[in-house]
Amino acid sequence: MTTFSHADVPLWAAVVGSAFLLLGAGLTLIGAFGLVRLQSFYERIHAPTLGTSWGMGGMILGSIIIFTSASARPVLHEILIGVFVTVTTPVTLMMLGRAALYRDRSELNPGVPPETPDDSFATAMVERKEAPSHSEQEVVSQRP
Amino acid sequence: MNVLVLFVTLWIVQGALALAMCMCVYRMVLGPRAQDRILALDALYVSAMLQLLAFGVRTGSTVYFETALIIGMLGFVATVALAKFLMRGEVIE
Numbered sequence: 686m687t688t689f690s691h692a693d694v695p696l697w698a699a700v701v702g703s704a705f706l707l708l709g710a711g712l713t714l715i716g717a718f719g720l721v722r723l724q725s726f727y728e729r730i731h732a733p734t735l736g737t738s739w740g741m742g743g744m745i746l747g748s749i750i751i752f753t754s755a756s757a758r759p760v761l762h763e764i765l766i767g768v769f770v771t772v773t774t775p776v777t778l779m780m781l782g783r784a785a786l787y788r789d790r791s792e793l794n795p796g797v798p799p800e801t802p803d804d805s806f807a808t809a810m811v812e813r814k815e816a817p818s819h820s821e822q823e824v825v826s827q828r829p
Numbered sequence: 830m831n832v833l834v835l836f837v838t839l840w841i842v843q844g845a846l847a848l849a850m851c852m853c854v855y856r857m858v859l860g861p862r863a864q865d866r867i868l869a870l871d872a873l874y875v876s877a878m879l880q881l882l883a884f885g886v887r888t889g890s891t892v893y894f895e896t897a898l899i900i901g902m903l904g905f906v907a908t909v910a911l912a913k914f915l916m917r918g919e920v921i922e
Contacts, residue, residue, distance in 0.1 A: 689889045691832045699831035703838035710842040717849035720856050720872055726864055733872035744882045751886055766898050773905040784915035785864040
């Protein structure tokens with residue numbers, strides 16, 4: 686555990702780190718505002734990524750600058766949070782978008798993009814998993 | 830001077846993040862469908878993680894980074910499990 690007193694932070698580091706912290710928090714706020722204001726789910730799913738990309742990056746850079754300048758040795762473990770969030774956010778949002786698309790299509794809601802050959806291949810794979818009586822050759826021959 | 834700059838900035842930053850968390854809660858309560866609520870929960874997790882980072886800079890201690898990391902991991906697992914549930918009706922097949 687590392688601690689520092691705020692009087693040890695030099696002025697340039699306080700100013701630069703504060704600018705990065707403000708950038709990160711402001712972008713997160715804009716993303717949350719978009720989450721409230723945008724109209725459809727497929728528009729809203731884009732908004733919080735402001736917070737998970739440069740919102741998080743700005744906060745992490747700011748805290749790295751402030752901690753490193755105050756404790757006279759590199760404090761870099763915030764990078765771990767950055768790597769983790771950068772890797773996991775696309776996975777979660779893609780799964781959530783796929784689930785929403787699946788729900789909208791199964792309820793025949795208007796305004797949903799039509800199925801592409803790529804999607805029908807995925808559906809065929811799901812059906813193959815669900816119905817073990819189908820042999821593999823049958824499913825492959827059904828595919829366009 | 831440097832302490833003043835840091836503390837004024839941290840007040841603004843924590844206020845902005847708290848406002849962002851309130852907006853996520855608004856969407857989570859009012860969200861018309863389940864996927865909106867899950868998306869708002871994910872954004873709420875991210876905002877809470879950033880709030881803890883700002884709190885760590887304010888107190889000048891690194892304990893809060895571990896907490897932020899745990900919150901990030903829990904948010905990932907929760908969102909994936911909920912999206913899987915929406916898609917298939919069960920989490921573990």
